[in-house]
Amino acid sequence: MAGHSQVPSSGLSWNGHERKVTACLRARTFGIAPPPGVDSVTGVKEKAISLLQELTEAHSVPGHEDEVRAIFVDELEECGTLSADRSGCVFCELEGEGPRVIIAGHMDEVGFLVQNITPDGFIQFLAVGGWWEHSLLSQRVEIRTRSGEKITGVVASKPPHFLPEAQRRQVMTIDQMFIDVGATSRLEVEQEFGISLGDPIAPLSPFTPMQREDWYMAKAFDNRVGMAGTIQAGKQLAGTLHSNKIILAGTVQEEVGLRGAKTAANFAKPDVAIILEGPPADDTPGFSRAESQGRLGGGVQIRLFDPSAIMNPRLADLAIRTAKEEGIPHQVTVRRSGGTDAGSFHLAGEGIPSVVLGVPARYIHSHNSIIDLNDYLHMVSLAVALARRLDDSTVKGLTRFL
Ligand SMILES: [Zn+2]
Numbered sequence: 025m026a027g028h029s030q031v032p033s034s035g036l037s038w039n040g041h042e043r044k045v046t047a048c049l050r051a052r053t054f055g056i057a058p059p060p061g062v063d064s065v066t067g068v069k070e071k072a073i074s075l076l077q078e079l080t081e082a083h084s085v086p087g088h089e090d091e092v093r094a095i096f097v098d099e100l101e102e103c104g105t106l107s108a109d110r111s112g113c114v115f116c117e118l119e120g121e122g123p124r125v126i127i128a129g130h131m132d133e134v135g136f137l138v139q140n141i142t143p144d145g146f147i148q149f150l151a152v153g154g155w156w157e158h159s160l161l162s163q164r165v166e167i168r169t170r171s172g173e174k175i176t177g178v179v180a181s182k183p184p185h186f187l188p189e190a191q192r193r194q195v196m197t198i199d200q201m202f203i204d205v206g207a208t209s210r211l212e213v214e215q216e217f218g219i220s221l222g223d224p225i226a227p228l229s230p231f232t233p234m235q236r237e238d239w240y241m242a243k244a245f246d247n248r249v250g251m252a253g254t255i256q257a258g259k260q261l262a263g264t265l266h267s268n269k270i271i272l273a274g275t276v277q278e279e280v281g282l283r284g285a286k287t288a289a290n291f292a293k294p295d296v297a298i299i300l301e302g303p304p305a306d307d308t309p310g311f312s313r314a315e316s317q318g319r320l321g322g323g324v325q326i327r328l329f330d331p332s333a334i335m336n337p338r339l340a341d342l343a344i345r346t347a348k349e350e351g352i353p354h355q356v357t358v359r360r361s362g363g364t365d366a367g368s369f370h371l372a373g374e375g376i377p378s379v380v381l382g383v384p385a386r387y388i389h390s391h392n393s394i395i396d397l398n399d400y401l402h403m404v405s406l407a408v409a410l411a412r413r414l415d416d417s418t419v420k421g422l423t424r425f426l
Contacts, residue, residue, distance in 0.1 A: 100259075141219070253381075257407040275288045
C-alpha cells in the first residue's frame, strides 16, 4: 500500500474538479491509474485480488444486497455522485458531459431464504436463484438475521448407512432438505439465535488462491467479478478525461429474473449499457474443446446473444474491434441458454443498446467457482477502452436506423 499513496495533482485537474478527483485517487489508489513510477498492472491486480476477496465473501442474496452495496458505496463515494433507486440499485455518476453510458453489474448471488423452522429446530429453506440440488448437501451456509448476525449451519445429509440403495441414486429436492444450525427447538432458533422466517441464507465459502498462479476459487464470482469490474473500471475512468457521462451501477435481484435492471434503467436513463458478468465457463470434461466459448485464460467474453437479449450488433462490433485494436485477449460468445441484465436494459425506455462483457467462471451457482484473474483484468481493460470510445457521434450511430 505504501508507495501508492503519493498522487501528483498535476494532470488530474479537469472540469474544475481537481479536489474531488484527487480525493478519489488518494483514497483508492490501487484501482486507478497510479502515479508515474508505480507499476500500474501490479497496482490494479493487487486491488483486484483484495476487492474480489471482500466481495465474494460478502453475504448478498437477491433482495438482501446490503453488504455488496456498502462496498460499492465505500469504494466509489469519493469518485462521483451517489444515488439509489427505490428497489435498492445503487449508482455513482462520474463528472463528464455527453451520452449517458452505464457500466453495470448485479450485486446479488444465488442463495436461499428461511421458509420454515421445524419444532425441533431445523430450518427448511427455498432457493432464490438457480441451484442444482446435487451441489447442496453437506455444504456450509450462513443465515443473516434481522440484527445482522450471521449464524453458521450445514445443509444436512443423511449418512449413507440410513439410505436404501435406490434412494442413494436419486437427487434430493430442496424442499426435502433442511439446515442444521445446532439448535434443539424452534424457540431456541427464534429467540436465542434470532433467526426469522424470510431471513437470507448465503453459501459459506472462503476466497482461496489456487496452486496455479492467478487462479482463484470462491463462491459468487457470478457476479462479484462484475461488481469488482464496475468499481475498478469506474476508478480508472474517474481519473481521466472521457467524452461522456459515465454511470456506474450495482443492480439488485438479477438472479430471480433480471428485476433490478428494470428499475435501474428507468432511474438512470442510460443511452448505452455495458453489463459486466460472471458467466459459466465451458472448458471442463463433458464439453467439446472445439466448441468452447468460455475458456479460463481465454480472455474477456464478449456475449453477442443469449435468450434474454440480442445485443445491438453495432455495439457488439465496436466491443470486438476495440478488443482487437487494444490487444485485449477476448472470446466471442453466442449462448443457447442463460440471461443477464442486458435482457432488461435493452428493452427499457425506447431501447438501450447493450453489450455483455464477462469473466468465464467454472461451476457458478455453487459454493466453489473458479476464475483466471487475467480474464477479469482483460474485462476491466475492455470496459474502460469501450467506454472511452462511446462519444456522442458513436452513440448516435448505434441507433441510427433511418
Ligand atoms: Zn448467476
